[in-house]
Amino acid sequence: MEKDCLFCKIIAGEIPAEKVYEDERILGFKDIRPAAPFHALLIPKEHIPTFNDLGEAHDAMMGGLLRAAAAIARQEGLDEGYRLVGNCLKAAGQEVYHIHVHLLGGRGFNWPPG
Ligand code: AMP
Ligand code: ZN
Secondary structure: OOOOOHHHHHHOOOOOOOEEEEOOOEEEEEOOOOOOOEEEEEEEOOOOOOHHHOOHHHHHHHHHHHHHHHHHHHHOOOOOOEEEEOOOOHHHOOOOOOOOEEEEEOOOOOOOOO
């Protein structure tokens, strides 16, 4: 728990969120500013600021996070496809410095992204 971290506060229940998934290591909740009909964020319960801070010890947790994303997509009926996005640092638009993977679905997506 990092005291000034928004997502750590959501994990601690200090800030409300609409949860879509939870296990021992991962939390999934709806994004407050949805960029698609379905938009959730998947985060580790451990405070890790950026993808650059991942170590080998996080490999299983990150694998679980991706499998959780696929399970949520299945549960939400995103059978046509969905997009996973991870923004790392300022140029990529990272706003919250606690690792998160966006799960977006329910519409089509362009490639390359903006
Ligand atoms: P990023 O730009 O990749 O760091 O994404 C941060 C995301 O967190 C944005 O899509 C925000 O809409 C979302 N966000 C910010 N505050 C909250 C909150 N209190 N609950 C849910 N999502 C949030
Ligand atoms: Zn945090």
